[in-house]
Every structure is written in structure tokens, then in C-alpha cells.
Amino acid sequence: MVKFMPENPLFVLGQFPTYSETFIYRELILLVKHFSNARIVVLKKNRYVLPNPDFACLEQYIVFKQDGFLRHLPRVIFLIIVNPLKTLKYLLMIFSLYFPQKDLLVYIRDFFYFLHIGLYCRENGITHIHACQANYPAACALTIMMFFGFSFTFSAHANDLYTDLASLKYKISKTGGVICCSKNNLHYLSQTYPEQAHKIICIYHGLAAAEENPYLNRRKNTEDLKESTKKNQAALSLLAVGRMVPKKGFTALIDLAQLLCSQKTAFHLDIIGGGPEEKILKQLIREKNLEDYITLHGQYSYSRVKDFYAGADFLLVPSLAMKNLDSDQIPNVILEAFRYGVIVIANNTGAIHEAVINRKTGFLVKSNFIREASSIINNRKNSTMYQAIRHHASALIAEKFNIHKNINHFIQVLEKK
Known part of the structure; x- marks a missing residue:
């Protein structure tokens, strides 16, 4: 060498x-x-x-x-x-x-x-x-x-x-x-x-080790968050962050939102990012009449994105394995969500399993993201398990990331x- x-x-x-x-x-x-x-x-x-x-x-x-x-x-x-x-x-x-x-x-x-x-x-x-x-x-x-x-x-x-x-x-x-x-x-x-x-x-x-876990003081504190949740203050806050490219799998989020609506789940989904699939997502949202449930925000600086983390209940990561072998390894948004105590629901692609350990640091979906994510979102009453997930996710940053x-x-x- x-x-x-x-x-x-x-x-x-x-x-x-x-x-x-x-x-x-x-x-x-x-x-x-x-x-x-x-x-x-x-x-x-x-x-x-x-x-x-x-x-x-x-x-x-x-x-x-x-x-x-x-x-x-x-x-x-x-x-x-x-x-x-x-x-x-x-x-x-x-x-x-x-x-x-x-x-x-x-x-x-x-x-x-x-x-x-x-x-x-x-x-x-x-x-x-x-x-x-x-x-x-x-x-x-x-x-x-x-x-x-x-x-x-x-x-x-x-x-x-x-x-x-x-x-x-x-x-x-x-x-x-x-x-x-x-x-x-x-x-x-x-x-x-x-x-x-x-x-x-x-x-x-x-990420840098934080002196204090931000999720202890999580709150919605930006105009964007107020706007996106004002229709139903009791709604679950769902979040997706990333480039709007095929391997991110964001089109699945539209189908997930449609399923949650049919199940009478109170939620709002904020998608932050930009890219070539943005027009496709806007069209799908219009076609499925989901404008009241999904907001596309475009690209934001991290100083604005972290306010969304602070108010989110779940981060959705529907990443796909592409035919050309290109796939997400460990998206940084997962680590950022861990930092803010946001529960991660992610597809098991690339190296995501190295950060998202199923039911320990988040939820790892192995087959049908839309069906499994909706089930997790609708069965969220085990506060003890969720608190343990937040604890393990925070500890993983200190130990491994x-x-x-x-x-x-x-x-x-x-x-x-």
C-alpha cells in the first residue's frame, strides 16, 4: 500500500x-x-x-x-x-x-x-x-x-x-x-x-454528538408547520425529506396517503426536497385529491428542515433498490430523525438496516411499504415501545454514527x- x-x-x-x-x-x-x-x-x-x-x-x-x-x-x-x-x-x-x-x-x-x-x-x-x-x-x-x-x-x-x-x-x-x-x-x-x-x-x-436530545423539547414552531397542520391540529405529522429522484421511492407516499385517508386516519404529510420527480408528485396529488393531506415544500436549508423534524411523529423512507444497483446506503435524514426523536419507517434497501434495526431503532419494512407503513402508523399506542425506540436510536448515534x-x-x- x-x-x-x-x-x-x-x-x-x-x-x-x-x-x-x-x-x-x-x-x-x-x-x-x-x-x-x-x-x-x-x-x-x-x-x-x-x-x-x-x-x-x-x-x-x-x-x-x-x-x-x-x-x-x-x-x-x-x-x-x-x-x-x-x-x-x-x-x-x-x-x-x-x-x-x-x-x-x-x-x-x-x-x-x-x-x-x-x-x-x-x-x-x-x-x-x-x-x-x-x-x-x-x-x-x-x-x-x-x-x-x-x-x-x-x-x-x-x-x-x-x-x-x-x-x-x-x-x-x-x-x-x-x-x-x-x-x-x-x-x-x-x-x-x-x-x-x-x-x-x-x-x-x-452527526455531532448533542449535549441534549432535541426531542425532549419537540414542538412545531414555524409558519410552514402551522400552515400544514392547521386543518387538523390533532393529526399525525408525517415527514419525508430527500431528493425527488426515482430511488427515493416518493411516489409510494402518495399511495400511502390515499390508503390512510380510506382508513380515516388523521394525518398530514410534509415532503421536503426537489428534483425531477416533483412534477410527477404534484400531478399525482391533484389526481387523487390529496391537496389537503400532502404539502410539497421544495428544498429547504437544514435550519428550516430541523423545525419539521422537531414537529414530526414519523419519518417515511420508502427508498428503492434500482436495477443499476444504485440505492440509498444510509440516508442522512435517518440519522437526523434519530436525533430529534422521530420514529423512522424505512424500506429495507441498501444499507438502511445498518441504522434502522427493526423495532429497536425504528421500523424496517421488508415487503410492502405502503401496507406495512399504514399498519405501523395506525397502531401507535404503545408509548413504552416508542420511548425505547427513541432511546436506542439516540444511543446509536453516539456509538456508531x-x-x-x-x-x-x-x-x-x-x-x-
């Missing part, structure tokens, strides 16, 4: 800011505090508002791939000219991995950007590169390693792990280590690439202690 010198690491991030990578931003805040000379390169700059104002502190460490590119371009071209064998090796690699996929043209174009980032590393005393995702960021780190000799590691999560399978084996063979966010991913990679299993470890994402403990492990891996 490559010997690391991570005193001045560079973290390669896919995009910033975005709602889908907040769990990575939380970790980066702690990592840049530990590695005082660390830098972050962002490969795609978004125009979104920061999902959490706490992430603003990262901006002082960030450079974007376009920054200074034109200034470096003559040197990049010179680097290519004087390194014909390395250039040929790179081109042969991407042709063998991506031809005839459209990604081939992307990697030919971004070859120049990757070398530009490599020059930035050399000029700024970077000693190690960690790619925060297994797809595009890891490809960037791999290219820089090929031309400049920097050691690199990368993290593997969900979508990034299963959507670039063509190059994954090659990246693992060249990296010094792979950090997975679940045992499910660890087992998948170790079984698929057994000769590289010694490089692969699991370090969970997490404590971000400070897990980041210390992350740092030890980089430092090879």
Missing part, C-alpha cells in the same frame, strides 16, 4: 454547494480543522444557496477547477508535450474504460483541467489527494497521480460507486485506500475485487497511525 504524507492534503469534491452532499461538507469542516494547510478543489460550481450556513467556513479553503486555468494552460500544454508516454497511457486508459460511452469525451476535455489541478498541487505543497467520491473526483485524483506521483485515496458512497463501474476496478488497483460509508458497500467491493480487499475499510458518516469519533478514524487512516 502507498505510504501517505498527508500533512497538506487536497480534498477533491464533485460539486459545491449542493443539498445532496451535506454529509461530506460536515466531514470536511472537521478535516480542514485538523489539517491546517488542507485545500479543497471543487470540480463543479453550483449556484445553489448553501444548504447550511455552517458550511460557509469551507469557502476559504475552496478553489474551483476553472480558477487560474487560462494562466496555467501554456504550462499544461507543455507538460503534455514533454510527457508523451504518460499522455499516451492516459488516453489508452480512458479509451479502454469508456469507449464508446459519452463519458469518453468528458474525460478527454477534462484531462487539461486535471493537469491544471496537478500543477496547483505541486505549487502549493500538497502531499496527498483524497477524492470525496468514487467517480469523477477519483478520476481526477488518479490522473494527477499518473502525471505527478501524488498518493491518493478516495471515498465511496452510493450513486458514485455504482454508476462508473467501468473504471472502478482500475481506480482501486491504483489507490492507496478506499473508505466506504457502509458495511454493505464494504462487502460489495471486497467480494467484487477480492484481490484489493485489504485496501477497503468502512467508516460511517455521522458520532462524526467526531468517525472522523478521528478517517484521519488515522490518512496518517497511517
Whole structure:
């Protein structure tokens, strides 16, 4: 395994800011505090508002791939000219991995950007590169390693792990280590690439340990919550949070709401998030006359979302296992719900079972989400069991998903202690 010198690491991030990578931003805040000379390169700059104002502190460490590119371009071209064998090796690699996929043209174009980032590393005393995702960021780190000799590691999560399978084996063979966010991913990679299993470890994402459990003072305290529940103040508050993409399974929530209505259950469902399926959900809500029972709120910052957690009775996580192997591992919303004492009802997909232990830290649905979720919601009178679930879920964060403990492990891996 490559010997690391991570005193001045560079973290390669896919995009910033975005709602889908907040769990990575939380970790980066702690990592840049530990590695005082660390830098972050962002490969795609978004125009979104920061999902959490706490992430603003990262901006002082960030450079974007376009920054200074034109200034470096003559040197990049010179680097290519004087390194014909390395250039040929790179081109042969991407042709063998991506031809005839459209990604081939992307990697030919971004070859120049990757070398530009490599020059930035050399000029700024970077000693190690960690790619925060297994797809595009890891490809960037791999290219820089090929031309400049920097050691690199990368993290593997969900979508990034299963959507670039063509190059994954090659990246693992060249990296010094792979950090997975679940045992499910660890087992998948170790079984698929057994000769590289010694490089692969699991370090969970997490949340900061709270001094006081927020659910002890749970209350509805925003205008949005008042608006969504004013039709029936005694109604159960159901919540779903996430991107509106197929693997989240949010269309099942519409059928669940229709079933609860037929069972005369008093409830209101708040769905927070945005994405390509938002129009489909709006149409289904209209077609089934559920406007009085479901509110789509769009994307909110975490400071607003946590108020919904504070007022919710159940968090619904109907995630699906997709045909392309992409599925949720451990959605961060589950951990956030644990923090606020919200009872989680989740489909047993991906690595969700590593957090949601059935009837201990939540309810894990193994067959029909709509039928089983409605049964759980309508049989909620066992207050002793629910209090025990909240206690065990809170304890699980402290034991298994404590971000400070897990980041210390992350740092030890980089430092090879």
C-alpha cells in the first residue's frame, strides 16, 4: 500500500454547494480543522444557496477547477508535450474504460483541467489527494497521480460507486485506500475485487454528538408547520425529506396517503426536497385529491428542515433498490430523525438496516411499504415501545454514527497511525 504524507492534503469534491452532499461538507469542516494547510478543489460550481450556513467556513479553503486555468494552460500544454508516454497511457486508459460511452469525451476535455489541478498541487505543497467520491473526483485524483506521483485515496458512497463501474476496478488497483460509508458497500467491493480487499475499510458518516436530545423539547414552531397542520391540529405529522429522484421511492407516499385517508386516519404529510420527480408528485396529488393531506415544500436549508423534524411523529423512507444497483446506503435524514426523536419507517434497501434495526431503532419494512407503513402508523399506542425506540436510536448515534469519533478514524487512516 502507498505510504501517505498527508500533512497538506487536497480534498477533491464533485460539486459545491449542493443539498445532496451535506454529509461530506460536515466531514470536511472537521478535516480542514485538523489539517491546517488542507485545500479543497471543487470540480463543479453550483449556484445553489448553501444548504447550511455552517458550511460557509469551507469557502476559504475552496478553489474551483476553472480558477487560474487560462494562466496555467501554456504550462499544461507543455507538460503534455514533454510527457508523451504518460499522455499516451492516459488516453489508452480512458479509451479502454469508456469507449464508446459519452463519458469518453468528458474525460478527454477534462484531462487539461486535471493537469491544471496537478500543477496547483505541486505549487502549493500538497502531499496527498483524497477524492470525496468514487467517480469523477477519483478520476481526477488518479490522473494527477499518473502525471505527478501524488498518493491518493478516495471515498465511496452510493450513486458514485455504482454508476462508473467501468473504471472502478482500475481506480482501486491504483489507490492507496478506499473508505466506504457502509458495511454493505464494504462487502460489495471486497467480494467484487477480492484481490484489493485489504485496501477497503468502512467508516460511517455521522452527526455531532448533542449535549441534549432535541426531542425532549419537540414542538412545531414555524409558519410552514402551522400552515400544514392547521386543518387538523390533532393529526399525525408525517415527514419525508430527500431528493425527488426515482430511488427515493416518493411516489409510494402518495399511495400511502390515499390508503390512510380510506382508513380515516388523521394525518398530514410534509415532503421536503426537489428534483425531477416533483412534477410527477404534484400531478399525482391533484389526481387523487390529496391537496389537503400532502404539502410539497421544495428544498429547504437544514435550519428550516430541523423545525419539521422537531414537529414530526414519523419519518417515511420508502427508498428503492434500482436495477443499476444504485440505492440509498444510509440516508442522512435517518440519522437526523434519530436525533430529534422521530420514529423512522424505512424500506429495507441498501444499507438502511445498518441504522434502522427493526423495532429497536425504528421500523424496517421488508415487503410492502405502503401496507406495512399504514399498519405501523395506525397502531401507535404503545408509548413504552416508542420511548425505547427513541432511546436506542439516540444511543446509536453516539456509538456508531458520532462524526467526531468517525472522523478521528478517517484521519488515522490518512496518517497511517
